[in-house]
Amino acid sequence: MDLIIPPLFGYLIALTHILGVCAALHAILTVRTAQGSIAWALSLLFIPYLTLIPYLVFGRSTFDAYIRARRHADREMRTAMGNLNWRPWAEEALAAQDTDAYRTLRALPSLGHMPCLANNQVRLLINGHATFEAIFAAIAKARQVVLVQFFIIHDDELGRRLHALLLERAAAGISVYLLYDSIGSHALPKRYAQTLRNGGVDVRAFSTHRGILNRFQLNFRNHRKIVVVDGEFGFVGGLNVGDEYMGLKAPLAPWRDTHLELRGPAVACLQESFAEDWFWATRQLPPLMLPEAYGAEGKLCQVLTTGPADAQETCSLFFVEAINCARERLWITSPYFIPDESVSAALRLAVLRGVDVRILLPSRPDHRTVYAASSLYAFAALHTGVRVFRYQPGFLHQKVVLIDQKIAAIGSANLDNRSFRLNFEIMLITADEDFALDVQHMLENDFSQSMELAAGDDQNIHRLRQLGMRIARLISPIL
Incomplete structure (x- = not known):
């Protein structure tokens, strides 16, 4: 032996x-x-x-069988939607094409295959309390259809509030649809979804590990956060459903995040994004609703959905386009900062153009390897003239881009490889001076609670930690 x-x-x-x-x-x-x-x-x-x-x-990361299946499902979904005579709201885009702001965003409608739409109302929702109070209030007033999609749902106090509200709405005869990511919500007990199904809520998990070869597949996560009520109210941003997003869990509390409330023609784009993901999970379309009329005034909005089944790297190209558009100011907040070469080059060029380029990052890690790699990229950006800040009070999770005096983008996409190439993401880009001013004030408050990194700070880091950061950078393309 x-x-x-x-x-x-x-x-x-x-x-x-x-x-x-x-x-x-x-x-x-x-x-x-x-x-x-x-x-x-x-x-x-x-x-x-x-x-x-x-x-x-x-x-x-380019698992061909999955991408082919997803693209085929998307084509089927668009054919089914075409039979519904969907998209009369696209006529609203005509009013947008004659504006300077539209010309600034001219690549995005082609990049994301959704029109740039005028006459929208947008409200900034800062942190979890404001976000979920607005979402729950809208759902409580629903008359016909509620569409809910989150990457993470926890069975905790906030998750149970959502659970009870959806059951109450379903009992009142409202059609309620809930979609969550199977990996992001891996800790969600089966009883949570089953109780909702028993109460009349249509609940599905977004899964990419169909088939024998895919059963261990953890990539291609659906990172989008979307709520649509009666086709009139829409919500999108960075918050998931869990007590930590309300700032109730140490050591990351208080949690800093941003969401949006949207009304107007662009809400139809949120519905279309939800329908695409729902169709993948069920091969059926959810009910799609349009108001009888929209207001005659409002903000210019562009919904951009991105994902690994896109013909091109839509998310990375969005960041490159956003950075290249900046002439005076470019402020970006992200929990993770692992840019690819094209984004890094665009940031350097923005600095050389004289743009005020600032990156706001968390000072506390939620994933230590990602934080280590992000730190090294942050110091590299600092040495090219980018101003880098670390948010001090708690964990910063918001995904915000502010460009010059008019353009603001808020959604689910991080500045990292996973959002660029592996996750399904969604961003709402708004062209409006008043709203950009609201975002500016919000970020100025964040900067006032942050510590700015200085040249030479990286020299004060212990040698072993520097080595760890460099090893993390080596594997950053696969994080």
Whole structure:
């Protein structure tokens, strides 16, 4: 027996290395970016014992079978919507095309395949209390249809408030649809969804691990947060359903986040995004509603949905376009800062144009590896002239872009590879001076509670921590 074990151990090591080589070749052929290919290939070649299983779970970022299936489902969905004579609201876009703001955003309608629409009302919702009070108030007044989508739903105090409200609305005869991500909400008990189903709520999980080859697939998460009530009220932003988003859980409390309330033609775009994801989960369309009329005044809005099934890297291109549009001011807040080469280059060029470029990041980590990589990128940006701030009171989770005096974008997309290429995201871009001023005041308050990094701060970091940051940067394309 003693003579048999060593050969078996040797065979196992050899097999692991052979599989590592095969996986490395697969990464080179399939991963979208050169940085991602290199990160995976090197780790699979030299430390396959540690990276084979993570590659099975997190790698294969362009898994062709999934993308083909998703694109096919999207085409089916658009055909079904066409049969409903949907999109009369697109006529509202004509009023938008004659404005300077529309010309500033001219690439986005083509990039996201949704029109830029005028005559919208937008309200800024700062932090969890304002956000969920507005969402719950709108749902409580629903007359016909409620569409709810979140990446994370927890069975805690806030989650149970949502649970009770949806059951009450369903009991009142309202059609209620709830979609959550199966991985983001992995801790959600089955009884939570089953009780809702028993009460008449149509509940589905967004899942990407269909089929034998996909059963370990954790990529392609649906990170969108959308609520639509009666086709009139829409909500979008960075908040999920959980007590931590209300600032009630240490050590990240108080939680800093931003959401939007939307009324007007652009709410139809939120419905269309929800319908696309619902169709993937069910192969059915939810009810889609349009008000009889819209107001004659309001803000110019563009809804941009992005995802790994897009023909191009829509999210990354959005950030590049937003940065390139800036002439005076570019303020960005994100919990994670892992830009790709194109975004980094655009930021450097903005500084060279004389733009006031600021990046606001959290001072507390929720994911230590991501935080370490983000820190190194932050110092690199600092040395190119970007002003970098760390928010001090608690964890900063908002995703906001403020461009010059008119343009503001708020939604679910982070400034990292996962949002750029692996997640389904949504952003609402608004062109309006008054609303941009509201966002400016909000961010100025955030900056006043932040610490600005200074040149040379990175020299004060312990050598071991610097090494950890550089290792984290090496694997940042796969984070």
